[in-house]
Amino acid sequence: MKSNVGGIDKIARIVIGALLIGLALTGVIGAWGWIGVLPLATGLFNFCPAYSLFGINTCKLKK
Template structure:
Protein backbone atom coordinates (compact mmCIF):
# COMPACT_ATOMS: atom_id res chain seq x y z
CA UNK A 1 0.00 0.00 0.00
CA UNK A 2 1.29 3.46 -0.92
CA UNK A 3 1.56 5.89 1.98
CA UNK A 4 4.25 8.31 0.71
CA UNK A 5 3.29 10.87 -1.88
CA UNK A 6 3.97 14.27 -3.38
CA UNK A 7 6.53 16.53 -1.77
CA UNK A 8 7.31 13.89 0.86
CA UNK A 9 8.38 11.47 -1.87
CA UNK A 10 10.54 14.03 -3.70
CA UNK A 11 12.23 15.07 -0.44
CA UNK A 12 13.00 11.46 0.52
CA UNK A 13 14.55 10.70 -2.86
CA UNK A 14 16.60 13.91 -2.85
CA UNK A 15 17.90 13.38 0.70
CA UNK A 16 18.69 9.73 0.00
CA UNK A 17 20.62 10.50 -3.18
CA UNK A 18 22.47 13.39 -1.50
CA UNK A 19 23.56 11.23 1.44
CA UNK A 20 24.74 8.43 -0.84
CA UNK A 21 26.67 10.79 -3.13
CA UNK A 22 28.35 12.50 -0.17
CA UNK A 23 29.28 9.09 1.23
CA UNK A 24 30.73 7.88 -2.08
CA UNK A 25 32.75 11.11 -2.41
CA UNK A 26 34.16 10.63 1.09
CA UNK A 27 32.65 13.86 2.42
CA UNK A 28 30.73 12.09 5.18
CA UNK A 29 31.43 8.83 6.94
CA UNK A 30 29.91 5.41 6.64
CA UNK A 31 26.72 6.56 8.39
CA UNK A 32 25.76 8.21 5.09
CA UNK A 33 24.71 4.80 3.79
CA UNK A 34 21.53 5.39 5.80
CA UNK A 35 20.52 7.35 2.69
CA UNK A 36 19.40 4.02 1.24
CA UNK A 37 16.38 4.11 3.57
CA UNK A 38 14.79 7.40 2.43
CA UNK A 39 15.73 6.63 -1.18
CA UNK A 40 14.02 3.23 -1.05
CA UNK A 41 10.92 4.50 0.75
CA UNK A 42 10.60 7.34 -1.76
CA UNK A 43 11.00 5.09 -4.77
CA UNK A 44 8.69 2.41 -3.40
CA UNK A 45 6.16 5.00 -2.12
CA UNK A 46 5.81 3.05 1.10
CA UNK A 47 7.20 3.73 4.58
CA UNK A 48 6.89 1.06 7.29
CA UNK A 49 7.18 3.69 10.05
CA UNK A 50 4.31 5.70 8.54
CA UNK A 51 2.23 2.52 8.52
CA UNK A 52 2.94 1.91 12.23
CA UNK A 53 1.88 5.41 13.28
CA UNK A 54 -0.98 5.74 10.80
CA UNK A 55 0.43 8.55 8.62
CA UNK A 56 -0.44 8.72 4.92
CA UNK A 57 0.80 11.55 2.67
CA UNK A 58 -0.31 9.87 -0.55
CA UNK A 59 -3.48 11.43 -1.98
CA UNK A 60 -4.42 8.21 -3.82
CA UNK A 61 -6.48 5.59 -2.03
Protein backbone atom coordinates in the same frame (compact mmCIF):
# COMPACT_ATOMS: atom_id res chain seq x y z
CA MET B 1 1.87 -2.90 0.41
CA LYS B 2 -0.41 0.07 0.13
CA SER B 3 1.28 3.34 -0.84
CA ASN B 4 1.57 5.81 2.03
CA VAL B 5 4.28 8.19 0.77
CA GLY B 6 3.41 10.74 -1.88
CA GLY B 7 3.94 14.22 -3.27
CA ILE B 8 6.61 16.46 -1.81
CA ASP B 9 7.39 13.82 0.84
CA LYS B 10 8.41 11.38 -1.91
CA ILE B 11 10.58 13.91 -3.73
CA ALA B 12 12.28 15.00 -0.50
CA ARG B 13 13.07 11.40 0.47
CA ILE B 14 14.61 10.64 -2.93
CA VAL B 15 16.69 13.83 -3.00
CA ILE B 16 17.93 13.51 0.59
CA GLY B 17 18.70 9.81 0.17
CA ALA B 18 20.64 10.36 -3.05
CA LEU B 19 22.51 13.29 -1.51
CA LEU B 20 23.55 11.26 1.54
CA ILE B 21 24.70 8.34 -0.61
CA GLY B 22 26.64 10.71 -2.87
CA LEU B 23 28.36 12.29 0.10
CA ALA B 24 29.23 8.84 1.46
CA LEU B 25 30.69 7.78 -1.90
CA THR B 26 32.91 10.85 -2.05
CA GLY B 27 34.05 10.36 1.55
CA VAL B 28 32.69 13.68 2.79
CA ILE B 29 30.54 12.28 5.60
CA GLY B 30 31.87 8.75 5.96
CA ALA B 31 29.93 5.53 6.37
CA TRP B 32 26.96 7.22 8.06
CA GLY B 33 25.93 8.54 4.65
CA TRP B 34 24.80 5.05 3.67
CA ILE B 35 21.78 5.60 5.91
CA GLY B 36 20.50 7.47 2.83
CA VAL B 37 19.50 4.10 1.38
CA LEU B 38 16.46 4.10 3.68
CA PRO B 39 14.84 7.37 2.57
CA LEU B 40 15.77 6.63 -1.04
CA ALA B 41 14.09 3.21 -0.94
CA THR B 42 10.97 4.48 0.84
CA GLY B 43 10.66 7.29 -1.71
CA LEU B 44 11.07 4.96 -4.68
CA PHE B 45 8.67 2.32 -3.36
CA ASN B 46 6.09 4.85 -2.05
CA PHE B 47 5.92 2.93 1.21
CA CYS B 48 7.28 3.71 4.67
CA PRO B 49 6.92 1.07 7.40
CA ALA B 50 7.12 3.73 10.14
CA TYR B 51 4.19 5.58 8.56
CA SER B 52 2.17 2.36 8.71
CA LEU B 53 2.90 1.96 12.41
CA PHE B 54 1.72 5.48 13.22
CA GLY B 55 -1.17 5.62 10.70
CA ILE B 56 0.35 8.43 8.62
CA ASN B 57 -0.43 8.75 4.92
CA THR B 58 0.86 11.55 2.66
CA CYS B 59 -0.66 10.19 -0.55
CA LYS B 60 -3.60 12.02 -2.06
CA LEU B 61 -6.82 10.12 -1.63
CA LYS B 62 -8.48 8.78 -4.77
CA LYS B 63 -12.13 9.73 -5.18
